[in-house]
Amino acid sequence: MQRFGTLSFGHYGPLGGGLELSAADSMLQAIDLAQGMDELGVNGVAFRVHHFARxxxxxxxxxxxxAARTERIEVGTGVIDMRYENPLYLAEEAASVDLISGGRLALGVSRGSPETVVRGYEAFGYTGSQDPRGADIAREHFALFLRAIEGEGLAERDPTSPFGGGHGMQRIEPHSPGLRSRVWWGAGNRDSAEWAGRIGVNLMSSTLVTEAKSGMPFDELQAEQIDVFRSAWREAGHAGDARVSVSRSIIPITTAQEQMYFGGRQDGDQVGIIDGIRSTFGKTYAAEPDVLVEQLRQDAAIASADTLMITIPSQLGVEFNLRIVESFARHVAPSLGWESTRA
Incomplete structure (x- = not known):
């Protein structure tokens, strides 16, 4: 494990007991937490993206x-739902963030997760899908997005424009060199992992896979995806090495408060139906640091990936989550091969 970071689901709203976390609270706390993580030398901070949800x-x-408040940490998503995106506007925004950050964007995109609404992307104006889950729209949008960030000319210049139109085709601006290498595809199964390797983007695999094999644990299913992805990458002849991240629910228990919230949460893999597909969900790791080290060393997908993203209970505030991350950074991650980015 060369790198680790956090994946926040970013929930806000009522917390119980008359308390409520507002949207502003959620975002401002995320900034503060990322600053603390940057000071610890953690490698990345990413956010789950959902529309029509808190x-x-x-x-x-x-x-x-x-990015403007940190120095080293990667800033990313896990994942942006391409069914909802204007590909060219996303290309402009992504390039802007990549330039502001000095090339620290880790942009995870995909078809997206199950929604709280029915075909919500149609409310955004993206209609005509022939797929019940809109996968065809996502792939079409992603293809155009890649062309845009690669710098391809996509609109004809106007030679009569008083603003220097000129001749030929104009690319999207701003353009950030190297952004293409910092794009990740969130794959839920081996077919999408193979496709990501073939087209040459990094692989992001979450806490579930939309596959189930009798008797095969989640980590081994995910490790199979990674092998398929890397084989496709090599066969396509892409330069360099692709990056691979996996996500896990991991809570180092070092205080009574963590024990109260998460003690006894060591569950096993679960098999269920999501989006009409039989899927396997990874287990939660919640234990003392020395126990976590031994458990995570046995996880086949963590051993295969270069980056581990741990999901955090963001509703519990900056202090609690920074303690979770610091405990992992000090007492668990070094035993898995990680080194801090701090000089």
């Missing part, structure tokens, strides 16, 4: 704010 729906302004 979560992050427009993450790039938040990533820009974090």
């Amino acid at each position: 979560q992050q729906s427009a993450p790039l302004p938040l990533l820009a704010a974090i």
